[in-house]
Amino acid sequence: MKGRLVLIFFDFKSTFIDEVNFMKLMLTAVAIALLLSGCAETWKGVKKDSSTIWDETKETTSEAVQSTKEAIHEATE
Numbered sequence: 001m002k003g004r005l006v007l008i009f010f011d012f013k014s015t016f017i018d019e020v021n022f023m024k025l026m027l028t029a030v031a032i033a034l035l036l037s038g039c040a041e042t043w044k045g046v047k048k049d050s051s052t053i054w055d056e057t058k059e060t061t062s063e064a065v066q067s068t069k070e071a072i073h074e075a076t077e
Helices: 002-076
Strands: none
Touching: none
C-alpha cells in the first residue's frame, strides 16, 4: 500500500512539474512574441524616420547645389 501512495505522489509531482515547466515555457513564448512585435514596430518607425530624414537631406542638398550654381553663374557674368 505504501508503494502505491508513493507512486501516486510521484506521478502527481511529475505532472505538477510538467505543468510548471509548461507555464514557464508559455510565459517565455508570450514575452518573446511581445518583444519581437515591439522591435518590429520600432524598426518600422526607424525606417520611416530614416526615409524622411534622407528625403529632407536630398532636398536641402539639391537646393544648396542649385543656389551655388546660380551664385557662380551670376559671378561669372
